[in-house]
Amino acid sequence: xASLVRTGVTFFDRSMETAPxxxxxxAGLPVRLQKVAKFYGSRNVLRxxxxxIEPGQFVVIIGRSGSGKSTLLRLLAGLETADAGDVNLxxxxxxxxxxxxxxxxxxxxxxxxxxxxxxxxxxxxRGRAEAALQAVGLADRAHEWPRVLSGGQKQRVALARxxxxxxxxxxxxxxxGALDALTRLDxxxxxxxxxxxxxxxxxxxxxxxxxxxLLADRxxxxxxxxxxxxxxxxxxxxxRAGPAVxxxxxxxxxxxxxxxxxxx
Amino acid sequence: xxxxxxxxxxxxxxxxxxxxxxxxxxxxxxxxxRAVVARLGVTTWVVPILLLLVWEALSASGIVPQRxxxxxxxxxxxxWQLTRSGELPRDVFVSTLRAATGFAIGGGLGFxxxxxxxxxxxxxxxxxxxLQMLRMxxxxxxxxxxxxxxGIGESAKVFLVAVGVFFPIYYNTYxxxxxxxxxLLEMARIQGLKGFDLFWQVIFPGALPSIMVGxxxxxxxxxxTLIVAETIAxxxxxxxxxxxxxxxxxxxxxxxxILLYAALGKLIDMAARRxxxxxxxxxxxxxxx
Numbered sequence: 001x002a003s004l005v006r007t008g009v010t011f012f013d014r015s016m017e018t019a020p021x022x023x024x025x026x027a028g029l030p031v032r033l034q035k036v037a038k039f040y041g042s043r044n045v046l047r048x049x050x051x052x053i054e055p056g057q058f059v060v061i062i063g064r065s066g067s068g069k070s071t072l073l074r075l076l077a078g079l080e081t082a083d084a085g086d087v088n089l090x091x092x093x094x095x096x097x098x099x100x101x102x103x104x105x106x107x108x109x110x111x112x113x114x115x116x117x118x119x120x121x122x123x124x125x126r127g128r129a130e131a132a133l134q135a136v137g138l139a140d141r142a143h144e145w146p147r148v149l150s151g152g153q154k155q156r157v158a159l160a161r162x163x164x165x166x167x168x169x170x171x172x173x174x175x176x177g178a179l180d181a182l183t184r185l186d187x188x189x190x191x192x193x194x195x196x197x198x199x200x201x202x203x204x205x206x207x208x209x210x211x212x213x214l215l216a217d218r219x220x221x222x223x224x225x226x227x228x229x230x231x232x233x234x235x236x237x238x239x240r241a242g243p244a245v246x247x248x249x250x251x252x253x254x255x256x257x258x259x260x261x262x263x264x
Numbered sequence: 265x266x267x268x269x270x271x272x273x274x275x276x277x278x279x280x281x282x283x284x285x286x287x288x289x290x291x292x293x294x295x296x297x298r299a300v301v302a303r304l305g306v307t308t309w310v311v312p313i314l315l316l317l318v319w320e321a322l323s324a325s326g327i328v329p330q331r332x333x334x335x336x337x338x339x340x341x342x343x344w345q346l347t348r349s350g351e352l353p354r355d356v357f358v359s360t361l362r363a364a365t366g367f368a369i370g371g372g373l374g375f376x377x378x379x380x381x382x383x384x385x386x387x388x389x390x391x392x393x394x395l396q397m398l399r400m401x402x403x404x405x406x407x408x409x410x411x412x413x414x415g416i417g418e419s420a421k422v423f424l425v426a427v428g429v430f431f432p433i434y435y436n437t438y439x440x441x442x443x444x445x446x447x448l449l450e451m452a453r454i455q456g457l458k459g460f461d462l463f464w465q466v467i468f469p470g471a472l473p474s475i476m477v478g479x480x481x482x483x484x485x486x487x488x489t490l491i492v493a494e495t496i497a498x499x500x501x502x503x504x505x506x507x508x509x510x511x512x513x514x515x516x517x518x519x520x521x522i523l524l525y526a527a528l529g530k531l532i533d534m535a536a537r538r539x540x541x542x543x544x545x546x547x548x549x550x551x552x553x
Binding site for chain 1: 451452465544548
C-alpha cells in the first residue's frame with residue numbers, strides 16, 4: 001500500500017517545498033454522545049444513543065439501509081441537530097477540526113482539482129492542499145477539471161480535500177460505496193495509511209461487512225436506531241482477508257441476518 | 265518532446281497520404297475538394313451568396329420592382345453613401361448606446377433582485393410573487409404609458425429596454441441559485457465557507473450557466489424593444505433612420521436598417537458566446553477539445 005501512496009511523486013518531489021501533512025501536535029478528536037435521539041416527523045430514527053469514541057480510534061458504523069447510521073454521522077458532522085441528548089466533540093471549536101467525505105464526492109465542477117482540495121483553506125496554507133493531493137497520488141492531475149477524472153480519482157480528490165485542513169476528526173459517509181471492487185480495495189488501503197500517518201479520529205459508515213472487518217478498531221452495528229452490537233477488533237494492521245478477518249465478518253453477518261430475520 | 269512531435273506527425277500523415285495517392289482518379293479528387301471546402305467553411309456561405317445572386321438578377325431584369333424590393337447593389341450603395349455622410353455611424357452609435365444603457369440598468373437590477381430572492385427566503389416572499397405576475401405583462405404594452413411618463417426622449421427608450429431585459433435576467437438568476445446542488449452547499453459549509461466566500465466560490469459559479477442563459481435571452485429582447493421604440497418615436501437611431509427613409513420611399517435604406525439590426529444582433533450574440541465559453545470552460549457543454 002505504501003507504493004500506492006507514492007504514485008503521485010513524479011519528476012521532482014513536491015513535498016520538499018510544501019508544508020508537512022501533519023503538525024506534530026495533531027491528535028484525534030474525542031467524541032461523546034449522551035442519550036442522543038433524533039426524530040424525522042414522528043419516526044424515531046435514533047434512540048438513546050450513548051457512545052464514547054477515544055481520540056484517534058477508527059470506528060466503523062455498519063447497518064442496513066434506513067437503520068439510522070447515516071443520520072448518526074450527520075449528527076456528528078453538525079449537519080443535523082439532535083432532538084434530545086448531547087453531542088460533545090471536546091473543547092476544540094476551530095473550523096478545521098472536522099471534515100466529511102461523502103459518497104458522491106461533491107467536487108465543485110467549476111474548480112480545478114487543486115482548487116477543490118484547497119476549498120476553505122486560507123491562502124497562506126495552500127501548500128497543504130498540494131501535499132494532500134500528493135498523499136493521495138494525484139499531484140499530476142492538480143490542474144484538471146473534475147469531470148475528466150474517473151470515479152475512483154474523484155473520491156481520492158474528495159479524500160485529499162478532507163485531509164487538507166489537517167482535521168482531528170474525519171467522517172466518511174459510505175465513501176467507497178459507488179466504486180468497483182478493485183478501486184475500493186486500493187482506497188481502503190489508502191484511507192488506512194493516511195489515518196495511521198495523521199492520527200485523526202475516523203468514523204466510517206458502510207454497509208460492506210468486509211470493509212468494516214478490514215479497517216475498524218471498533219465496529220458499531222446500528223439497528224432500529226440503536227447500537228445493537230459494539231465489537232472491538234484487535235487484529236494487527238495492515239489486515240488481509242484471512243481466517244481472523246473472516247471470523248469478524250461472520251460475527252457481524254450473523255447478527256445482521258439474525259436481526260433481519262427477527263424483524264421479518 | 266521530439267518523440268511526441270514525431271508521433272503527432274505520424275498520426276497526421278495518413279489523411280495527407282490518401283489525398284495525394286488516390287485509389288481511383290475521380291474519387292480522389294472528390295476527397296480533395298471536400299477537404300478544401302471543409303477547411304474554408306465554404307458550405308455555410310453557399311446558400312446566402314446564391315440567394316443574393318438570384319435576388320440581384322431578379323431586380324436587374326425588372327421582375328421584382330425596385331420600389332418594393334431594392335437590389336442588393338442599391339442597398340450597398342445606400343450603405344456607402346450614409347457611411348460617408350456620417351449619418352449611419354451616428355445612428356448606429358446612438359442605438360448601441362441606448363441598448364447598452366438599458367441593458368446595464370435592467371440587467372443590473374434583474375441580477376440584484378434575482379440574487380436577493382435566490383439567497384433569502386424573506387426577499388423571495390416579499391417580491392417574487394409580484395414580479396412573477398408583472399413578468400406576464402408584455403412590456404411593449406407599456407409604450408402608451410411610457411410616452412405619457414417620459415415623452416418620446418431618450419429616457420423612454422432606455423426605460424423600455426430596461427424593463428424588457430429585467431425579467432429574463434431576474435428569473436434566471438433566481439432560478440439558477442435555487443437549483444444549485446444542495447449537497448455542494450452542505451459540503452462547502454463543512455469546509456468552513458460562509459458569507460461572501462460561500463457566495464463567490466459556490467453560489468455564483470453554480471448559478472452562472474443559468475444567469476448566462478438569462479443574459480443571452482435578455483440581449484435578444486433588448487434589440488427587439490429598441491427597434492420597436494425607435495420606430496414608434498424618436499429623431500435618431502437605426503429605427504428612426506428606417507422610418508424616415510420610408511417617408512421618402514427610400515426602400516434601400518429601410519432594408520439597410522434591417523440588415524444592420526441583424527448584423528449587430530449577430531455580433532453581440534457572438535460576443536456573448538465568447539464570454540460564455542470562457543466563463544463556463546468547466547462545463548461539459550462548453551468543453552474545449
